[in-house]
Structures are given as structure tokens and as C-alpha cells.
Amino acid sequence: MKIPMTEYLAIDLDREMWECRCCGHLIQSARENYKKGLLVYDRNPREIHKPLLDTTKYQRSFAPDPAWCALLEYYCPSCGTMVETEYTVPGHPPLHDMEFDIDALRAQWKDRPAPAVREIPDDDERIKQLRHTHAH
Amino acid sequence: MGHTDKQMKDALSADEQALLNTFLDEHSLFYGPDPAIMRDHTIGPRSAIEDELLQGELDPHALNLVRGRLHAALDETYDMVEQMGTAPGAKWGDLVTAVYTATGDLSSISPKGVVVFSGVCHYPLKFIAKYWAKDPTVGLHDGDGFIHNDSRYGNIHNTDQSMIMPVFHEGEVICWVSSTIHEGENGACEPGGMPAAAESKWDEGLKMPPFRIVENYQVRRDLLTFLQNSVRDPKLQYEDVKVKLHACLRLIERIRAVIAEYGKENLIACLRKNIEDVDIEVRRRIREMPDGTVRTHAFIDGTLRENVLIKYNLTVTVKGERMILDVRGSSPEFVNRSINTTVASLKTCIATAYLLYIWPDLPHNMACFSAVEVLSDENSLLDSSFDAPNCMSLIPLFKSFTLPTIALAKFMYSCPTRYTAIYSSHFNQPYTFIYGGVTQHGEVTGNFCADINGNGGGARENRDGEHAVSPCFGYMCDTGEQELIEEELPVLRLVAQHLTKDRVGFGKYRGGLGYEQLITSRDAGFWGFMTGGTGSLHPSAYGLFGGYASPVYTLCKIREVNVFDTLKTDPRSFKFDLVELMNEQAIPGAKYGAYDMGMTFEPVQEGEVYMICQGAGAGYGDVLDRDPNLVIRDLEEDLISHETARALYHVVYDEDSLVLDVEATRAARAAEREARKRRGKPFDQFVAEWVRAEPPEDLPYYGSWDDPTRIYAGQGAGRVVMARGAVTGVMMPNPKDVRIAELEAQLAAATAGRG
């Protein structure tokens, strides 16, 4: 069974692997840090959050200071999807942000039906449907 | 306990010990905050009558009617305070009314109210019950009302004031009610109630432990006069004490009617069951989550006085129905800066994050967080000592509304049930103008503008964030009526609240944008502004699952000019847009400047322009996954530039007609995915090349690095490392002394050899 853990990552319980939900690439053992199986890029944060004020006139310009802010982008090595971003301090060890107990996860899903698309209570479409139902 | 004490204790008989205890109880030098109350955020045990009622047979129909009546009463009293309150905060919804069980657990709040305010009132309430009720000089009687604002006894910050009243029935306390408003002015060293300049708790203004200001339902005028005499706005202090009292009186009236109709048993059972039902449900929801650990952190880039990097560390562990929030490894406290928070305030804000962004369907009471355990370092930024100033605790507290959202998203994504959509970060800085001075009506005042309530919403897994929707701490607050504000204050808004183009967290779904706020003053006696935000070097609200953060923000000023003269003589030189104004510098003789978002109180002359942006929410998901039609819509709505659409979203279209080229967009995005694969490095190689063993030496860094038990403070030769359990406060030098030393060094270098 494949359990979707984030927008882009699933855990394949049978293979015990992190898997890319976009392309099915097997990233890393589910018992390890998934980031080990991804590509990392040290993005200059000013390329994303560009200076809006004239930097010849002002030191502050709505753009982060690269000495104070690093932006790590994590890509799937197979399809190039940006699986995660990490705002941090230059040189700070990347976080091992998700460490799940795989045995407990398997036990938890043993009696659950396979994961389906989850209904979001405040989804626009669903609210529209509810309103429609009430109107008639 | 010292050796001699121990010998003495051994030598005492039981009678003597009891005598000693009584003596000590009756001769406390000072009733400070009680750690037994302040460090416990869990719901208390059932009282005897609650236990008897809940063990017995309950009438769910009657309980439901009682609950409905209480909600209606809370809604009614919320409206009363909003309509009658004098504080700007009250007029825009920064308030709450609430009802508590007899033992002081928060049972229910007004449906529109700011959750976070009432989540703190049970602390002073429990203090009243434990100390004042039995004290012969105070006692607890029908008609008593207690005022309170010091966060050391339970509050967010001491600009919020509460009225707390017991409700008596047949001679006994049957429940409690409260009403809280963000009042603003409180007599601190800067006007407006949130002094960034406070260097000790004595600079924070009024610091009220709970005390009785109302007897026999009447405000005691001598005590009220003392409070009025201690603040800059005696009218505000007078009126809002009465407004809060009357909201409580109405609540009491409604509760008495409920008792008359349904009996006290149904009231007591309803109040307690509200709490227990939530606690049971929360534990069930935690069990639904996968067992494991999620690590996250945030960096605060200043103290409001200087730029330093401050770590907020958060590790969440779930195991069965246990959830442990570990904030150890965060920065030490700053003993002479105002941004510390008590751990009780911290927990209340995290609990509020649960109610706003994680489980918004739960009834709003403190039981939503009772099951969660919290670990913190004493004397840290997030668990500060009694002496540390905390009047600008909003700086770490606003992070507490969004960091748990990021962490919990990683536990909730796999859960079989969605209680709401997965949410990235709401914007999380208190960006607004705080003001003070003499108004056009000759009245002295100090308070804050409601822009704080216009934070952009975070993106969700299924849609974009909403623009300027609400503060991160509540969802029913408003940004105020500018015309009403201008009637009362010498503050003019020069430009409509237009949205901050390109200043947003990008992603598959983008955050909601903030808006520009350009203000000046006119017809004031004396006037000044301050701002109390961070996030000018390092973004404040991080994205989720590949989404980008909000940008950083800049405080802009146009000084040494009267813009009203400019508007009269040369109106074309005034552009109704912050970026254009700043880049063109078209007003002759004006001094333009761009600064950090934290500014201590600064006097302003008529017509000088101060400009901020309200912050935007963070993004969700990969920018290349954004529906190209949504990118076109953003262009149509002038939310992004062509450069952003092309370089960031990799969308191809005709710039004039905005007609999308679907095929070319697909190709451009495929090319960018390939480019990512070329520029990305394998993780292990990247870590080997990039990671440092310690924080960069020249960075003023506060908090742990990779090991949460080793906490750094400072930079260069002055940097110290503290071990877990031995964290002590940090004293910062006066920024002016630092600047003087820099200038003296420059002067010495320039004049060297010329002696």
C-alpha cells in the first residue's frame, strides 16, 4: 500500500521506500531521511524574492539578505518536481524534517481502506454542491 | 533545601509543621505568579458535582439547548463590547467574552472572538480562586469583578486587559465569566501599549495581577482613578473598564436565566462536557496521525532594536495518543529586550493555531491543547523568566500560530479524514503603525492601527490564500474604517489599500497578498509613529511542500517634506504606489529612506510619509505545478509582474493580450525541470560541501545549531555556548553605544597619523 505523506511524497509500505507521487521514482528507504534521495540546490533567495526598490539607492529592498537567509530547493532526481523548500541560515544542517515509525504506520493502515482522495470540508466545489443541495 | 533547614524539618512534629505551614501561608511577602498554575495548561479534574452529574444520566437535548443559549449570550456580549468599546482594538474585533467552569477551566468563547485572549484568562482566574478567595482581606463575593493584564499571571501581553467575574448561585460559585479587549495604551515607556524600547519590565507600563476593582457590581472609583492616572489615555481606561464590566453583567444575566429554565445541573454538566468532549476528540485525532517525529524551525531576524538571528526550534513527536511539542534549543531570553514570552502565553498561542488552522471545527476552548505536552528551556525566549520584559512577545508568539501548522501538516496529510484543508503559513508579523501624541481634539492618546488585522492568508492544498484576510491570531477581525479613524486621530491614509504586487509567497497555490499602507499626520499637537515587526532580512512565513515563503519587508519613509504642500503645488510628483514613490524620488528636497520593520517611537512632522506593506501568506506546492490559467489571472489582477510570470512560473503568453500558449508553457516548464536536475546536487555531496559545524562566526546567532542541547549566543569572540539546563539570559548592548563605537573607530582610523 502507498500512503501519501505530503503533496509530493508517498511511503510505499510494501517496499518501505519514499516515493515521488509525480513520477513514481523510488527516492530513499522510508526508514531514512527522504532528502538523501533528492537533489539540492542552494538558491539565492533574491532570485525568488527580487529587490523591488532600487538597490543603488537603498540597502533594504524587499529582498532577503543572503548572509542571513539561505533557500534550499529539493528536486526529484527523476522528474524535477520541487518536493520541498527549506528557508534556513547559510551552513545550517538541513532538517531531517520527517521521521516516521514505519512499523507503526503499517499497523495503523492494516485495517484502513486504501488511501483515497480526501474530501476537504471547506473545498470550494464542495461548498458549491452543499449550497446547491440546500437550494432545492 | 539547606542542611540546617533539613535538620529543622526533621525535628518538627506534625503539629509544628502544620503551624509552620499556616504561618508561611499567611505571611507570604509577595503573591507572585504561581508556577503550579502558570506551567499547567491542562484541564483540571472534575469537581465532585461535575463528576456526579457526568456519571449520571444526562439529557443531551437539554445540554444542547443550554449550549446554544450560552453561545447566543457570548455572541451578544461580543457585539456589545464591539459596539461600545473605546479601544480601537475593540471596534475591529480584537476582543473576546468567555465562560468558565466553577474550577476555572475555559469552557466556551464568543463565536466571533479572538480565541487567544480567553485561552489565557483561566490562569489569573485560577490565581483568584487559589489565593484571593481565601484571603480575609480580599475574599470572593457575589458582584466582585477582577481586572488583570500582566502576562506573568497569564496573558498574551499587557496591552490586553480583562474583567473576570465569578457567577454565584445559592451562595456558591457556579461558573466564571470574562471579557478581554486589546486596549492599547497602558502607560509604558512608549505610547500605544507595545513598547519595543522596553529594556526591563518596569518600562512596560501597567502590570496588574488580578485584583478586585468591582464590588457589588460597581467599579471602585479610587482604583479606577489610580489606573487612569497611570496611562496616557484616561478616557479609554475609564470607559473600557465599564464596557467589559457590562459585558460580564449581561453574561451573568443570561446564565441566571439558563439556570432558571434548565436548572443548575444542566449548566454545570454542559460547561464541563464541552471541555471533556473536545479532549476526547483531540486524543482520537492524534491517534489517527502516524507515529513519528517532525522537525521544523524558524528564524527571527531581530529584537526590534538590532539585527540578530534568533532561532525558534520546534520538534513534534506523535506516539499513539501522545503529542509532544519540544521547543528546546530555541534562543535564550534577552534580559533587556521586549520580545520574550512566558511559556503560558506560548502554549496559548500554539493552542490557538490548532483551533484556527488545524482543527477549526472543534468547539473553541482550552481542551484542544490539553492532551499536548510541551517541553521548553527555562530562561529561553519562549519560556522567559519573571524579570524578562515581554511586552513585545508578539514577535515569537506570531510564529507560534504558523510553525505548528507547518509541522502538523506533515502529520495530517496522510490521515484518512480532513478537518480542513492543509494550510501553509498565514502571514505572521504584527505589521502596523503604533502611534502616540496629541490629537486634533487636544486629547493625549496612544494606540495602534488595525492594519495588523490584514495579514494575508496562507495558500492551501486546494486554493490560493485570501488577500489581507485576518490577523494570524483570529479570523473575525477587521482593518477598521479609515474615515472613523481620521475623525478621531490626526492620521491620514494617502493611498487606498492596494495589493502588494509581487510581494507574496509563490507556489502551486500562492498566499494571499497584503496591501500598502501610506500614512502621514496632520493637525496634531505632537505626533509620532513606531512599528514593531521583524522579517526584513529573513522571511517570516515559510511555504509548505515546495511553496515559497512570504518575502521580507521594508519600512519606507519620505521625510523633511510636507506632502500636503507637494499635493497642492506639484500633485504629479506624488505617486500612489510605494515602489514608484521610492524609486522615482520625485519630490524635491525630500529625504527618502528604507529601513527594517522594527522602529522605536519616532516623532513625525506634519506631512512626512511613513509606508509599510501588510505581509502576504506563504505558498503551497511547486511553482511549476501552478495552473497557467491562474498565473494569467494573477496578471490580469495586477498581482504579479510579467517577469514573475515568465521567470518564476515559466508561463508563455502574449504580453499584450495575455493569451496563454499552452504548448510553449508545457515545453518551458519541462525545460526548467531538466535545468533543476542539472543544477541540483546529490544530498550527501551537498551536505559535505555546504554544512558548517557551527553558526557562521560573524553572524549574531542565538539558539542551537544542529544539536538542541547546545545553545549559542552572540558572535565572534563574544559568542558563548550554553548547555541544556543551564540557559541564562543575554544582555544586549545599547545600539547607540554600538554605533558610537563604530563611528569612533572610523574616526580614529581617519585621523591616525595626523596627531
Ligand SMILES: [Zn+2]
Ligand atoms: Zn518525481
